[in-house]
Amino acid sequence: MKAVFGLGNPGLTYALTRHNVGFAVIDLYRREHLPRLRGRLTCSALVYRTPDLLLAKPMTFMNASGEAVRKVVDRFHIDLSDALVVYDDLDLPLGTLRALPAGGPGTHRGMRSVLSVLGTEQIPRLRIGIGVASRPEDTVDYVLGRFSEAQWKAIFPVLTQGAEAIETFRASDLSAVMNRFNRRGPGLVNDP
Secondary structure, three states: OOOEEEEOOOOOOOEHHHHHHHHHHHHHHHHHHOOOOOOEEOOOOOEEOOOOOEEEEOOHHHHHHHHHHHHHHHOOOOHHHHHEEEEEEEEEEEEOEEOOOOOOOOOHHHHHHHEEEEHOOOOOOEEEEEEOOOOOOHHHHHHHOOOHHHHHHHHHHHHHHHHHHHHHHHOHHHHHHOOOOOOOOOOOOOOO
């Protein structure tokens, strides 16, 4: 069984914010591939389960995402090589999608929590770029803010590609995802 974790914050306050692109990718995938599948609150996450795939949205809030990821991995006996974490990345230009087999958390606190709780950096991830050329000083307000109209036009196709990447991961492996999706995005958008 494979598992995909979309990182974000629960609640309407955070819906459609930059920091919730992990949730958005999970939701797009479900809409396209599993429209009738219902989720259950399990292990501090909203979990959608099929015989070969778990989709999980941690409900612990971003900075404690690792707690839910660990519980789901343990409960369903998921090998970390069969897990994929999807999250926003301020260090990547808006419109960039990058799949990696391992690595550090960068500036992302949710990913820092995941790696800390799991005790390893060896977990596949799908980073969705939300960075802009004029990086704001207050990054917390920026990531918790909503996309401008110009940014939404740049990010929506990438969210759709993220959902396609989940299907590729489900059918094959991370190498296939990297080969298909690790292309350069359109570049930095100057509209914060």
